[in-house]
Amino acid sequence: MRRDLSPVGGEQVIIDLGERSYCIDIAAGLLDRADAFSGLPSASVAMIVTNDTVAPLYLERLRSSLAPHYRTVLHVVLPDGEAFKTWETLNRIFDALLGAACDRKTVLFALGGGVVGDMTGFAAAAFMRGVPFVQVPTTLLAQVDSSVGGKTAINHPLGKNMIGAFYQPQRVLCDLATLDTLPERELSAGLAEVIKYGPIADMAFLDWIERNMGALRARDPRAMAHAVKRSCQIKAEVVGQDERESGLRAILNFGHTFGHAIEAGMGYGAWLHGEAVGCGMVMATRLSARMGLVDNAFVERIKAVVEAAGLPVRAPVLDEGDNVARYLSLMRLDKKSEAGEIRFVLVDGGGKALMQGAPDAVVGEVIAESCVA
Amino acid sequence: MRRDLSPVGGEQVIIDLGERSYCIDIAAGLLDRADAFSGLPSASVAMIVTNDTVAPLYLERLRSSLAPHYRTVLHVVLPDGEAFKTWETLNRIFDALLGAACDRKTVLFALGGGVVGDMTGFAAAAFMRGVPFVQVPTTLLAQVDSSVGGKTAINHPLGKNMIGAFYQPQRVLCDLATLDTLPERELSAGLAEVIKYGPIADMAFLDWIERNMGALRARDPRAMAHAVKRSCQIKAEVVGQDERESGLRAILNFGHTFGHAIEAGMGYGAWLHGEAVGCGMVMATRLSARMGLVDNAFVERIKAVVEAAGLPVRAPVLDEGDNVARYLSLMRLDKKSEAGEIRFVLVDGGGKALMQGAPDAVVGEVIAESCVA
Missing domain, CATH: 3.40.50.1970 (Rossmann fold)
Structure with a gap:
């Protein structure tokens, strides 16, 4: 130490x-x-x-x-x-x-x-x-x-x-x-990363976030203190086990694969990182549902908490021509990709995350659905 | 492994x-x-x-x-x-x-x-x-x-x-x-780093280099093989003890403090790195003599082996106005400097190097002498 x-x-x-x-x-x-x-x-x-x-x-x-x-x-x-x-x-x-x-x-x-x-x-x-x-x-x-x-x-x-x-x-x-x-928009962006820790590691924390969203958005000091502390504890636990992201640590990127595509596709700064991650978590949960890991009620739950945080839940159209192809090509550049295969962080609805590939067709459906839903 | x-x-x-x-x-x-x-x-x-x-x-x-x-x-x-x-x-x-x-x-x-x-x-x-x-x-x-x-x-x-x-x-x-x-000039530049390992770590290797300089410059395969191997062995020993240069490793910079000033002062590429290090070793040995660590015969010995390698031994004038000040200000930017004090790698003539500061006036004398000698 x-x-x-x-x-x-x-x-x-x-x-x-x-x-x-x-x-x-x-x-x-x-x-x-x-x-x-x-x-x-x-x-x-x-x-x-x-x-x-x-x-x-x-x-x-x-x-x-x-x-x-x-x-x-x-x-x-x-x-x-x-x-x-x-x-x-x-x-x-x-x-x-x-x-x-x-x-x-x-x-x-x-x-x-x-x-x-x-x-x-x-x-x-x-x-x-x-x-x-x-x-x-x-x-x-x-x-x-x-x-x-x-x-x-x-x-x-x-x-x-x-x-x-x-x-x-x-x-x-x-x-x-x-x-x-902090401007309201930045506060919401930060809440995206707070929400993240629930589905990947601690469903009780997700419950707490849902119950305290009002207090968090009102910057209640006790609520903020708990949110920051519990988030840091979960991150500390994950990073302590895998400092250089050889495995486990990648779960902290829940929502980030779709999110990075949004940020890059819209031009850096157009969407805040947290906004892209918020929307990205909804997309990743939708993909988890299509891969049979969670039910639609869980997708709606994540969508609701992201929305309650003041974050966008509808994905932007990145290309008026072939939007799905644009998303896929941006996601293939993600650092988690290997030999051209995109690796997604999916969730199981019980507080666990897993890294997994998915067929382009299924990912494409998620993108298409998320741009209108 | x-x-x-x-x-x-x-x-x-x-x-x-x-x-x-x-x-x-x-x-x-x-x-x-x-x-x-x-x-x-x-x-x-x-x-x-x-x-x-x-x-x-x-x-x-x-x-x-x-x-x-x-x-x-x-x-x-x-x-x-x-x-x-x-x-x-x-x-x-x-x-x-x-x-x-x-x-x-x-x-x-x-x-x-x-x-x-x-x-x-x-x-x-x-x-x-x-x-x-x-x-x-x-x-x-x-x-x-x-x-x-x-x-x-x-x-x-x-x-x-x-x-x-x-x-x-x-x-x-x-x-x-x-x-x-390898062009002749590059070969000589490489020999500077070979020579370096003698005074800082292995006087028997310095003897060997002096005896085999002809073979080395003629690229005799057996001589080259030994020079590369012994150099790597010494470097391996030093780096194995101090990977991140918190102490010992800095001795590998013998000749480099003056050398970097020459390279930067002349404009990168004008002098090859090895040429600047060769000349820098002569300067650092001269400083070692002025600090009472070696005698003048040892300075002449280092100068002779550097010269025999086909390397410059006379330092360049970096500023027609105040040359010493120019050298000093360039050397203060050296990564080994601390709180504005330049740390030199000096040698003791017995195969050991030590890190040490030196009064500006003494360093100035070395610079002045080296630009004409």
Whole structure:
């Protein structure tokens, strides 16, 4: 373990990965607590990476909390949005690091949502072949999913997250208070990843989400705290067993195979990642039904909870000509595909997920149905 | 270990890194032996990455040897030279992989020198967060140094190898016959890295190099075989103890701190990496003398063997104004620097290296002396 597990108050979840273990601290107000940042690898320089939406809200507050720990606190502000999850933007982090003559002890802090976290993590993995980094996620999606587990990446014009690294942070600090400033649409997008953990791992959690959707959308602090904690616990359990996605971990991609096709097909940023995943989960559940794993009532249940989260459930038409072929060709580029066969994450309705291929004809029916249903 | 250690004839050196262990096969003619490529991770697609100098010589031969093992053997040919060790060139590998819908079982083969090996390795590390790769080094420098040990990288305008990963190959295949086509200048550049292993680790090897310099420059097969094998053995020993350069491994950078400044200051490609390292070793030995570690006779000895290898021993003037300041500022960007202090690899004259800082004034004297001596 990299540090004493001295909780700074609030909840704590451990990601157990041997010498790469770290903890997720979950509490309101962490951003303003200098003690939340103690015990990290010693360094004289810290570099905060954030975006132009988050910077006005939280950059100075994080800088103040880091000031007691570092001689110099630098920052770089990137343009906000999935469309900027590119090499060009990543290179601005390298330019900033090298321009300030940073060395390989420099600690990077990712302050923002999933895009900032993924890019900062990959920058940390690649800068001088690896410097430490800390995740300070400010969106629900990042707190419950992308900041945890060490997947880092940028997009390539031909596919999402195609270039990246498995590289674990030193710590994840989820300040629940930052969720108060989240736009409604981003909150819903984050709820997609919360919902995900139910059907793949914990049906009791799905029950809880359904019962508490009102409280979650109203950002009730206790409901948010539980949603973030339980999501992180499930993710920690899965990642602890399969850090580099050689098997089990792929179940965390429930809804993502269809979702990535939607994101790429619509152009990155048109749909939020969580929106595409929400719709993708409905499609993946529909496919599970066609493959005989769940009944139609379960499809309706997933559709209802996704809809209740404020997420789209009707799939977009990606090609006015041959829409099914367009979906299939985008999905064949998915990282889970092998030798051209798309591997889907399907669910059994009892809290278990399984990886499976499916005939193109059946997948095509699901796509066609989902674009009108 | 990833495979049975069935030697395909010739010498074999093991890099012992637990589950990331692999072997280096060293023999003439390996490129044409399909059996040299058996036992690698199973895949249906292989992608050869090479450059426009090496492709006409060896691409078809490697392709023939891979053909029995893969359904499809793709290739991408990059422009030759350190000046192309950039993101733009790296991206051509990603474009080729994604354009051909390669999946994360695809095996990459680096066919060429250090630049091709470093870029292919980083591409393998980052593509879909990691695919297997094999080094098939065709230059002396790559066979004795860069293909072994898992350092991969590209350059940034502000520094050499600043963006990369520690990522181990599945195997290294050193076909000694490929050295026959190496231009004289490249052979000398490779000898710089061979010479390096003497002063940092094995004075008897330095004696051997001095005695056999004629045979080495004449590419005598037995001399080359020994030089490659002994170099790989020393590198294997060091890397086995410190894969990620947290300490010991840095001694392999003897001559590289000054050398990188020369390369960056002259513009990548003006001096070959090995030429800069050769000159850099003379400078580092001079600094060792000024720091009281070796006598002047040892400086002359290193200078003589570097010169005998056909390498430059006089340092270039990088700035007609303040040359020393230019060297120092370039060296401060070295990855070994910490908090602005340059860390040099010095030698003790008895086969040991040590990491140490040095006063700017003393370093400046070494630079000034080396530009005229």
